[in-house]
Amino acid sequence: xxxxxxxxxxxxxxxxxxxxxxxxxxxxxxxxxxxxxxxxxxxxxxxxxxxxxxxxxxxxxxxxxxxxxxxxxxxxxxxxxxxxxxxxxxxxxxxxxxxxxxxxxxxxxxxxxxxxxxxxxxxxxxxxxxxxxxxxxxxxxxxxxxxxxxxxxxxxxxxxx
Amino acid sequence: xxxxxxxxxxxxxxxxxxxxxxxxxxxxxxxxxxxxxxxxxxxxxxxxxxxxxxxxxxxxxxxxxxxxxxxxxxxxxxxxxxxxxxxxxxxxxxxxxxxxxxxxxxxxxxxxxxxxxxxxxxxxxxxxxxxxxxxxxxxxxxxxxxxxxxxxxxxxxxxxx
DNA sequence: TATTGTTATACTCTATAACTATA
DNA sequence: TATAGTTATAGAGTATAACAATA
Numbered sequence: 001x002x003x004x005x006x007x008x009x010x011x012x013x014x015x016x017x018x019x020x021x022x023x024x025x026x027x028x029x030x031x032x033x034x035x036x037x038x039x040x041x042x043x044x045x046x047x048x049x050x051x052x053x054x055x056x057x058x059x060x061x062x063x064x065x066x067x068x069x070x071x072x073x074x075x076x077x078x079x080x081x082x083x084x085x086x087x088x089x090x091x092x093x094x095x096x097x098x099x100x101x102x103x104x105x106x107x108x109x110x111x112x113x114x115x116x117x118x119x120x121x122x123x124x125x126x127x128x129x130x131x132x133x134x135x136x137x138x139x140x141x142x143x144x145x146x147x148x149x150x151x152x153x154x155x156x157x158x159x160x161x
Numbered sequence: 162x163x164x165x166x167x168x169x170x171x172x173x174x175x176x177x178x179x180x181x182x183x184x185x186x187x188x189x190x191x192x193x194x195x196x197x198x199x200x201x202x203x204x205x206x207x208x209x210x211x212x213x214x215x216x217x218x219x220x221x222x223x224x225x226x227x228x229x230x231x232x233x234x235x236x237x238x239x240x241x242x243x244x245x246x247x248x249x250x251x252x253x254x255x256x257x258x259x260x261x262x263x264x265x266x267x268x269x270x271x272x273x274x275x276x277x278x279x280x281x282x283x284x285x286x287x288x289x290x291x292x293x294x295x296x297x298x299x300x301x302x303x304x305x306x307x308x309x310x311x312x313x314x315x316x317x318x319x320x321x322x
Numbered sequence: 323t324a325t326t327g328t329t330a331t332a333c334t335c336t337a338t339a340a341c342t343a344t345a
Numbered sequence: 346t347a348t349a350g351t352t353a354t355a356g357a358g359t360a361t362a363a364c365a366a367t368a
Contacts, residue, residue, distance in 0.1 A: 324367100325367080326366085331361085333359080333360080334358080337356080337357100339354090341350105343349085344348085344349080345348070
């Protein structure tokens with residue numbers, strides 16, 4: 001966490017740097033912006049003992065009960081082996097269940113426990129507050145355009161809203 | 162590299178997922194979009210034997226000759242210890258020089274060598290091409306708004322664009 | 323005392339190969 | 346054969362503490 005409490009005061013040294021050439025490098029600005037968002041998100045989730053990956057997994061399981069680990073890994077854009085340890089952690093903490101699927105005994109049906117859903121509710125509320133604060137400087141129209149643009153980059157297509 | 166060659170075909174499994182709740186979670190979409198951009202950038206830089214961090218460092222040194230490692234670390238938003246190994250690598254490859262500053266013999270003045278500047282030129286041209294392709298689905302006005310928004314998140318302020 | 327660069331270290335995230343059990 | 350989940354492992358990126366040299 002480089003920015004302790006989302007201080008709005010940037011490092012003065014960084015601003016003396018001439019980044020004119022980089023002004024068109026989306027990757028650079030995206031990384032820096034993402035760093036800020038991620039740091040905020042990490043700090044927000046810490047009280048709930050969740051990280052970005054465990055939070056995202058929990059949200060997707062609550063919203064999509066019964067999905068498999070393969071589906072979840074695809075949705076999260078991570079490799080299956082990396083998801084296993086996340087599921088191990090959430091299961092150990094009794095936030096999710098791994099139930100065998102009768103029709104395909106290779107797969108697990110993932111569902112959230114009551115404790116998982118409660119943690120989801122609290123964490124999601126906290127995240128909403130923090131993200132709202134994080135984006136407070138951006139007007140609604142721009143915010144919508146940005147999310148749409150991010151989504152279009154994400155899926156590699158043009159329009160989608 | 163999860164998306165081998167920036168295929169515009171998303172994983173079908175991921176699209177069946179209900180991410181309505183996440184539609185407002187900027188962190189989630191930002192991470193996914195950043196993953197795509199980063200994968201493209203990594204692939205683009207690979208022929209030059211550069212990673213995102215080494216490329217960014219090289220660009221900033223070329224654009225800001227004489228800056229110190231502390232200043233560079235601040236500009237890149239990484240910790241000083243992590244920058245050391247990057248400088249070791251670039252110096253070993255004779256892309257940059259570390260010269261002692263006469264007025265402050267603790268610090269190094271970082272400059273790019275001729276080879277460093279040449280690599281910078283070639284890599285930057287390649288990055289520009291790839292980013293243009295990556296953002297081809299987004300109109301100019303939106304693109305400008307997105308970069309401005311990213312920058313405003315980055316510096317934690319409102320307007321600056 | 324404070325700062326620059328450094329070493330050592332640890333943790334998280336990511337990626338691949340290879341295995342098992344099912345299909 | 347192919348797929349779901351798993352294990353082991355390796356590589357990046359990131360973060361902190363502690364040190365020597367210098368200010």
